[in-house]
Amino acid sequence: MxxxxxxxxxxxxxxxxxxxxxxxxxxxxxxxxxxxxxxxxxxxxxxxxxxxxxxSPATTRAAFYFSLTYGEFFEPLSIEIMGSGFEAVRHIYTERQVAALRMGAVQPLANINLGPGKHNLRAVIRGVDQLGQNRELVVEQQVEKTDKPLLLEFVVSDLAEQQSARAQLKFW
Structure with missing residues (x-):
C-alpha cells in the first residue's frame, strides 16, 4: 500500500x-x-x-485496553492476556506509564483479529501491593465476539475497605 x-x-x-x-x-x-x-x-x-x-474488518476486530483506578493498593508491573484464537499479548510497565495510569489514562494494549464466537480470556496482571509484596490479579472470563468490534478494558481498582485491589473486565 x-x-x-x-x-x-x-x-x-x-x-x-x-x-x-x-x-x-x-x-x-x-x-x-x-x-x-x-x-x-x-x-x-x-x-x-x-x-x-x-x-482488520469489523467482523474480526477486537481491542484490549488497561486502566488503573487510583492505584494506592496495587502498582502494575506487567500484564499478559491469553486466549483462544490469538497470540498472547504482553506488556511491561514503566514508572512513567504507571504514573499516567494513576492520573486516569487508559492504555491501548493491542488490536487483534478475533473470529466470531465464544472465546475464553485469561489476563494475569503482575505487580506489587502497598507493602511491596509481589501480587497477581487474574481475570478469567468467556467473551462472545459478534460481527461488531469487541472492545475490552481490564480495570484494576482499589478496594479501600480491604486495603487491596481487584481486576475486572469491562465491555465498551
Missing part, C-alpha cells in the same frame, strides 16, 4: 510540474506545491484507512 501511495504522489507531482512550467509567478508555484502536499497527505490517509479495513 505504501508503494501505491508513493506512486500516486509522484504522479500528482508530475502533473503539477507540467502545469507549473506554464505559470511564471513564484507565489502560484508555492501555492500549488502546498495544495499537492495536502492532496498527497489526504490520499495517504485514505489508503491507510482502506488498508486497515481490509486487514
Amino acid at each position: 505504501k508503494k501505491t501511495s508513493m506512486l500516486a504522489g509522484f504522479m500528482l507531482l508530475g502533473v503539477l510540474a507540467g502545469s507549473v512550467q506554464a505559470e511564471p509567478a513564484d507565489a502560484n508555484i508555492a501555492a500549488d506545491i502546498v495544495q499537492v502536499k495536502r492532496s498527497v497527505l489526504e490520499l495517504n490517509k485514505d489508503l491507510y484507512e482502506l488498508e486497515e479495513d481490509l486487514l
